[in-house]
Amino acid sequence: MSDQFTSAVPPQGDYVAAVVHGGLVLTAGMTPRRAGVLQVRGTVGDDVDLAAAQEAAAMAAGNALLAVAEAAGGLERVARVLRMTVFVAAVDGFTEHSRVADGASRALTAQLGPRGRAARSAVGVASLPSGAPVEVELTVALAD
Structure with missing residues (x-):
């Protein structure tokens, strides 16, 4: 069975x-x-x-954390979230991208505590897949 049906x-x-x-997990x-x-x-x-x-x-x-857990064999293997990018589909002139991304940051720290605090970019875009308002990708370091 393919990943599409088991993921x-x-x-x-x-x-x-x-x-x-190489000790990292990169999410889509x-x-x-x-x-x-x-x-x-x-x-x-x-x-x-x-x-x-x-x-x-x-x-x-x-x-994204669920994908990390599945790929790595559990969130206990996460040493730290290194980087998060949050894409925000916003109207022209919108400037609160970082505040939108705060929702994602809070979710990471709620799940992982200090290990969830990451370097972050919040990027405004014209559109996202299927009309989603946000898209998040992570780079995570695994514990040895």
Whole structure:
């Protein structure tokens, strides 16, 4: 059976949810999905407000952690989240990308404590897959 059908975070295309290499886990971009179904759709600053965008970012970060756990054999193997990139589909002129990304940061620290604090970028984009308002990707260091 392929990864698409066995993965806790099923890929939406021809890729894997996470790759383990050289003591690192790199995730694909994760959107706010449950059981493969997008839970929040729209553009931040238009039909998605800041609070909903933060919740969507938290859900996407949770999905990224789920992919890490599945690829690495559990979250106890995580030494530290090194880097997180949060893409925000926002209206022109929106400037609160970092506040949206705070939702994802809070989700990581809620799950991992200090190991979840990461270097972070929040990037505004015109659109994301399936109309998602946010997408999160992680780079994680594994314990020896």
